[in-house]
Amino acid sequence: MQCICKIVENRELCKDVFEMKIECPEMVREAQPGQFLHLKVNKSIDPLLRRPISISRIYRDTGVISIVYQCVGKGTKEMTALKKGEYIDVLGPLGSGFTLSDEGKCAVVGGGIGIAPLLELACSLKDCDAYLGFRCNTYKLDEFSSACKELYIATEDGSTGSKGYVTDIIKDITKYNVIYACGPKGMLKRVKELCEDTGVKCFVSVEERMGCGIGACLVCACRIKEGDTWHYKKACTDGPVFAAEEVDFDD
Amino acid sequence: MQCICKIVENRELCKDVFEMKIECPEMVREAQPGQFLHLKVNKSIDPLLRRPISISRIYRDTGVISIVYQCVGKGTKEMTALKKGEYIDVLGPLGSGFTLSDEGKCAVVGGGIGIAPLLELACSLKDCDAYLGFRCNTYKLDEFSSACKELYIATEDGSTGSKGYVTDIIKDITKYNVIYACGPKGMLKRVKELCEDTGVKCFVSVEERMGCGIGACLVCACRIKEGDTWHYKKACTDGPVFAAEEVDFDD
């Protein structure tokens, strides 16, 4: 669905990372962790296209959705200028969310801005640990620590938690029933390997450049194995969450 | 010169007509009535080009210039959204201004938004009457009435002054030494005729679509007679003010 949503908050969490909360009760009713919103950041043709941003939190009681975004280019820059009380044009909730595991221990593994989409998931899972990797500045640690049993943190500069990559701090992956990962391609690849080596079920949320966001334009192709063969599936509707073993990261 | 100028005021004078005051001491030093500013209304490529707007008032003491603009399209719409304290990218002062007459009685004849560019001129002339034609809503009458000896007003709907066109209320044009006119083409043509019939000197400020605004692109051509022949002159640097007898309004 398309809504013109009121912005109830838009603030910087840490350098270049912002949280925006928008009022969209109808979307909240349908929203699932792992889904995303497709945002028209202003009314101009500059930038022309919508921007896909994952849902980070769903506040069912207040009808509010929180998204966390990193300012990396023109579109996200425009978003930082929006003020509380202003409106934003939103398509959503879009895509297939994470398949929630009912039983056993799970872990979310996030890197960089890929951490944010895992928060609602972590809140929804009964028994969940979190492995979070930042470059230097951290965000949302409080919320993760109240949602998760254990919280493991890595930073590239060592300013918080261990120094290094998040994939290095996963000590015993076999204790988890399911792993959910979101972050840069390199990280996802490594998590996939870890899970494949140990036979742990793994879901990843992938990023592809998007046009329509709803399955009509086919620009968001993601190479997915199906048995012996493969197909280009749509990251926007078939994904963005896929079973890790299906995704061909080398395309 | 180009300056990023602070907006010190931006308010609606009457329906769709706005006044913007900007701080630009360097420009004020050079500015003459009849010149214009070339404004980049935002930082985006939408709209791409600058917009030419005439100088309405020059406040030499405070270093402020006032422009009056009508919201007619995308660019002027953007201007209405600018707030006091924000900045705007200005090229100016551009073009040749009005040649001020030192002696005798003068009159300014303005129509619609073409009234605004005559205000500073009226303030600079010692003995000046004003003939102003509006569609319905009037603006800046107070300032004109304090700057001018006599003020004659026409409105198309008769809500203020006489009902009809401004050119209809000029009773005795021969009492003026010079006429300065700014407004729609049809009005300028009529004023030119009136002056030609009576041998009164007349200057008009013309409007042409502009690119560079400084004489480099030649898109602002205005057909100007020179003796027996004619040339396309540049409205931006050769004008926008021309002697009425030179201008070929039928091009």
Add this chain to the structure above:
Amino acid sequence: MTRMSVNIGGIKLKNPVLTSSGTFGFGREYSGFYDLSKLGGIVVKGLTLEPREGNKPPRIAETPAGMLNSVGLQNPGVEYFIEKELPFLRGYDVAVIANIAGNTVEEYCMMARRLGSLVDGIELNISCPNVKEGGAAFGISSESVYNITRRVKEQCKVPLIVKLSPNVTDIKEIAESAKEGGADALSLINTLRGMAIDINSRRPVLANNVGGLSGPAVKPVAVGMVWQAAQAVDIPIIGMGGISCWEDAIEFMLAGADAVSVGTANFINPYAPLEILEGIEKYLIKNQFSNINELKGNLKIYGGDNKCLQKKE
């Protein structure tokens, strides 16, 4: 409402607003936003004889007021379309036009035969490379446009629309060749060839290196070509290229289009085609036109040399 209907070379549209091939899938996605029966017509994603996976991603690059795409005709094939997608579309009261693309003239002909009269019209996408002729697109020489049009037309049970590529020296010549070959209507423009480069990675943004430009940026080029084509031929024209609002649509119709098609704008505003339709109707009323067909080419051009584009009485 009949004042809004147009006839595109035998295809009756209840209104002049279509959605463009490749931007509207097979209609399913947008059917969640509004009733597809409100549209004049739907041109489906470009079909090939066999299913195609298309090009490697990334397949999209944003450019100033436009976008490049290099989808590369990913589609499930004509057979799948007929069996699985067409029935869904047939549930709506809307003209369905199949956009077809082939590697050889024979492939186009086979598809036209297979589609028979299951669709309301066939749109020939001649921007694809002709593998037999060494890879030059069918759409760039008059001769090959004439040939392919004539050959496919022979197999066509429904009206044939030829979709022109803008990447040519003389669009008039190409339009004439399509007409001579038997085209019932033309549609234009397809995307302009273009490229974007990521200066940090020093790689093209698109894995296909080059792509097709669409969106508002191309509108002036498209309006110009529709105008030229309308002067060259008297068959109906579907105008497209950067149409985002009803004002744009009117521009195309004044330039000589009988109908308009909305592409990239769907991605930005799913309701764009309906808003455009509404705007056109209001414009007709405001300007006291009794019929949409009065708009076509109703343009006072400068210079008085406007023989083909006089206002129709």
Add this chain to the structure above:
Amino acid sequence: MTRMSVNIGGIKLKNPVLTSSGTFGFGREYSGFYDLSKLGGIVVKGLTLEPREGNKPPRIAETPAGMLNSVGLQNPGVEYFIEKELPFLRGYDVAVIANIAGNTVEEYCMMARRLGSLVDGIELNISCPNVKEGGAAFGISSESVYNITRRVKEQCKVPLIVKLSPNVTDIKEIAESAKEGGADALSLINTLRGMAIDINSRRPVLANNVGGLSGPAVKPVAVGMVWQAAQAVDIPIIGMGGISCWEDAIEFMLAGADAVSVGTANFINPYAPLEILEGIEKYLIKNQFSNINELKGNLKIYGGDNKCLQKKE
């Protein structure tokens, strides 16, 4: 600073940033903003043998991220240029390139002879209609591009740059013809043909009905054509079309341009060429290039078929 110098077919530029013909007058206007000696080169307004008044106004229309112009080569003629404008430009330490346009090949040749070696280079504007051949532009067929280039080259005492029109089916073929005809360098792109319509007056916005599109909107088309031309020929290329910031300039150089030219952007930001120059320098430093010439075509294209565009050692 020598690391910024480029050689365009014999014209030595101290840096790779030029300003485009028709957007920079004869330099006077912008000399009030900065020292013209800071530029690599100035390409002056298109000159004709006799003075020309140009087309009727309106001559400009704004379009999404672009503009159409129909100035129609208003200029004071080559003689006036040499006597009144060139001495002013010669007061600056900057390469001056004369852009010439004619109705016939003979006119081009006469201008080239008259200019002799008074300028540093001549740019052949072949987008103008050839009156002798019935009005088709010189620039649209390989044969006429070859012919005009060869004929003018014979008369040229200075390097000859051929400026290509983008309104062609195959830019590679045209680039090759210009090279074969003896062009020392190429520049591209000139404006794309386009049209805008005022839906209220129902008239074209331009009194010339059609015009040439420039500005950011055309950038992807221009980058694509520069890339294609650079693959086709090994003579230097001046890239242009929508360059507004240094990032755009880098895109063109990676695509295969040796130098870049700034046009429409001057209207929006008079300092654009200088800011672009500064940005290029910073990019070189940041990316550890020791010399501007290392940028040309330094693009890792996808598919591994990039013979012409390897990084130069």
